[in-house]
Ligand code: ATP
Ligand code: ATP
Ligand code: MG
Ligand code: MG
């Protein structure tokens with residue numbers, strides 16, 4: 317269409333370049349996964365296979381897109397962090413967001429049978445997405461702290477809710493019991509009524525999952541005088557960690573900052 321009389325139509329496109337030095341985060345989330353998880357009979361409050369499916373899709377995203385260096389996810393959501401200097405699709409928000417969310421969605425459907433060989437995928441799932449613009453590393457860390465806190469609070473709440481319902485309460489009664497409770501009270505409820513020490517539940521439930529790139533040194537060959545020839549490789553790994561916004565975590569993963 318270049319140089320045709322229709323060329324001017326291009327100017328109708330929304331300009332949405334995310335300017336340097338802002339950091340780009342893409343947040344994707346399952347659309348209406350309350351229904352999706354019911355139709356596909358996910359275990360409540362946490363279906364571990366479903367979480368591992370999400371993690372494997374995130375791994376594929378990091379392997380496919382070199383500029384994504386870090387991601388954090390729980391439940392039906394994942395946040396993908398681009399390296400600060402990325403020029404991916406000229407940093408245009410709608411391009412970046414649509415590529416990541418559509419790649420993730422198709423990965424979810426193609427990987428489904430690896431995690432649920434006995435369950436048919438009953439309808440095509442969809443994910444929504446948006447771009448988050450972080451003006452500095454500190455803002456990014458606040459953002460991650462917010463998502464991880466959300467993971468913790470919703471998981472603790474839904475663990476209590478499930479236990480109360482399984483013990484014979486109706487959903488309404490269980491909701492009334494939990495109404496207005498604080499974190500500490502919910503921990504005590506789990507311990508006193510059900511003998512559950514919340515801190516011993518699996519990390520993947522309580523802390524969410526990080527899929528990230530680590531720099532690994534490979535010895536490719538040995539030269540004639542026996543000295544090793546090394547090459548750096550970026551390896552994609554999954555970790556569970558408390559306080560992913562803290563200095564300790566970022567010191568342990570310095571390659572994220574490059
Ligand atoms: P929206 O389209 O606004 O995101 P939603 O129905 O997806 O709506 P969320 O707040 O995102 O609502 O909640 C996700 C829902 O999916 C929760 O109800 C949660 O119980 C369910 N869910 C997601 N992942 C799992 C999982 N691994 N195990 C059990 N349930 C899950
Ligand atoms: P971008 O990511 O920027 O969209 P692109 O590689 O998808 O890059 P397009 O301009 O969208 O570039 O071009 C689509 C490409 O896919 C063309 O090269 C075209 O040859 C090929 N293609 C798409 N559909 C068909 C089809 N039905 N048959 C043959 N080739 C196709
Ligand atoms: Mg959702
Ligand atoms: Mg959600």
Ligand code: MG
Nearest residue numbers: 405411414415
């Ligand atoms: Mg194309």
